Amino acid sequence: MLLHRELAAPGVKQVFPMRPQVCIFPSAVRASYHRHLCDHRKLPFTTMAHVFCVANQKGGVGKTTTSVNLAAALHQAGKRTLLVDLDPQGNATMGSGIDKRTLQHSVYHLLVGLAGLEAVRVASPPGGYDILPANRDLAGAEIELVNLERREKRLREALTACADDYDFVLVDCPPSLSLLTLNGLCAAHGVIIPMQCEYYALEGLSDLVNSIKKVHANLNRDLKIIGLLRVMFDPRITLQQQVSAQLEGHFGDKVFNAVVPRNVRLAEAPSHGVPGVVFDRASRGAHAYLAFAEELIERVGTL
Numbered sequence: 054m055l056l057h058r059e060l061a062a063p064g065v066k067q068v069f070p071m072r073p074q075v076c077i078f079p080s081a082v083r084a085s086y087h088r089h090l091c092d093h094r095k096l097p098f099t100t101m102a103h104v105f106c107v108a109n110q111k112g113g114v115g116k117t118t119t120s121v122n123l124a125a126a127l128h129q130a131g132k133r134t135l136l137v138d139l140d141p142q143g144n145a146t147m148g149s150g151i152d153k154r155t156l157q158h159s160v161y162h163l164l165v166g167l168a169g170l171e172a173v174r175v176a177s178p179p180g181g182y183d184i185l186p187a188n189r190d191l192a193g194a195e196i197e198l199v200n201l202e203r204r205e206k207r208l209r210e211a212l213t214a215c216a217d218d219y220d221f222v223l224v225d226c227p228p229s230l231s232l233l234t235l236n237g238l239c240a241a242h243g244v245i246i247p248m249q250c251e252y253y254a255l256e257g258l259s260d261l262v263n264s265i266k267k268v269h270a271n272l273n274r275d276l277k278i279i280g281l282l283r284v285m286f287d288p289r290i291t292l293q294q295q296v297s298a299q300l301e302g303h304f305g306d307k308v309f310n311a312v313v314p315r316n317v318r319l320a321e322a323p324s325h326g327v328p329g330v331v332f333d334r335a336s337r338g339a340h341a342y343l344a345f346a347e348e349l350i351e352r353v354g355t356l
C-alpha cells in the first residue's frame with residue numbers, strides 16, 4: 054500500500070506497520086505519479102481555459118461537492134467558469150440550481166451529436182457560472198458512444214468551441230473509470246483528486262493514477278495530476294490525521310494546503326439547489342473551498 058515503509062518520507066510514522074508487504078503503488082505507477090505531479094508548475098496553458106477533471110472512481114468522496122463549490126468560488130474570485138456535469142446522477146446540475154428533470158438538452162445530446170453547445174449550456178443563477186447539465190439520459194451515452202467515431206474525444210471536441218469563453222472549465226466525473234470519465238480525462242489539462250483520509254481511499258488512488266497514466270500515454274499528452282484535495286476531514290479522528298500527515302510526507306506540495314472539513318452546511322446546500330459557498334459563506338466548509346479556489350488560481354499561475 055501507499056504507506057509502505059519504502060514509499061513514505063523519512064521520519065513519517067507508519068499508519069499500517071502490520072502490512073509492510075502490501076503496496077498499492079507499483080513502481081511504474083509511483084514514477085508516473087510523480088512525473089505528472091512534479092510538472093504542475095509548467096502547465097502549458099496561456100490563452101485557453103484551464104480544463105480540470107474532478108475525478109475519483111470511488112463513490113461519495115466529494116467530487117460533486119468539490120466541483121460545484123469550486124466553480125462558485127472561482128466565479129466569486131472573478132474567473133469565468135464552466136461546470137460540466139458528466140455524471141448521469143445529475144447531482145452537479147441539481148446542486149447548481151438547475152432541475153435535471155426538465156432539461157431539453159443535456160451533455161448526453163452534446164456527446165452523441167444531437168445538440169450543439171449553445172443548446173445545452175445554461176447559467177447557474179445561484180452559482181454565477183455556466184453549466185452543461187446532465188440527467189439520467191447520459192447513462193445511454195455510454196452505450197451509444199461505443200459505436201461512434203472518436204468516442205473518447207467527444208467532450209474535448211465539444212469544448213473546443215467555447216475554450217476562449219472561460220478561464221476555468223471543471224468536469225464533474227462519475228464514480229467509475231468509464232467511457233464518460235475517459236471523455237473527461239481526454240478533454241482535460243489536469244485532474245483534481247478529492248479524497249478522504251482513509252485506508253480504502255488510498256487503494257483507489259492507485260487505480261486512478263493507473264488510468265491517468267494510460268490516458269496520458271495514449272490519448273492526451275497534456276494530462277497531469279494537479280493535486281490531491283483532502284475532503285470531509287475530521288481532525289478528531291486519529292486515523293484521518295495520520296493518513297493526512299503521510300500524504301503530506303509522501304506527496305509534499307502536491308497535496309493542496311486547503312483542507313475541506315466535514316461540514317453540515319456543505320451537505321445541506323444541495324437540497325436548496327445552491328452551492329455551499331453561496332448557501333452559507335461564513336461556514337467552515339465555504340471558507341475551505343474559497344481558500345482552495347485561491348490556491349488553485351495561484352497554482353496554475355496568473356491568468
Ligand SMILES: Nc1ncnc2c1ncn2[C@@H]1O[C@H](COP(=O)(O)OP(=O)(O)OP(=O)(O)O)[C@@H](O)[C@H]1O
Binds near residue numbers: 144
Ligand atoms: N465536506 C463535506 N462535509 C459534509 N458532507 C459532505 C462534504 N462533502 C460532501 N459531503 C456529502 O457527502 C455526500 C457525497 O458527496 P458528493 O456527492 O460530493 O460525492 P461524489 O464523489 O460526487 O459522489 P458520487 O461518486 O456518487 O458522484 C453528499 O451527501 C454530500 O453532501
Ligand SMILES: [Mg+2]
Binds near residue numbers: 140225226
Ligand atoms: Mg458526484
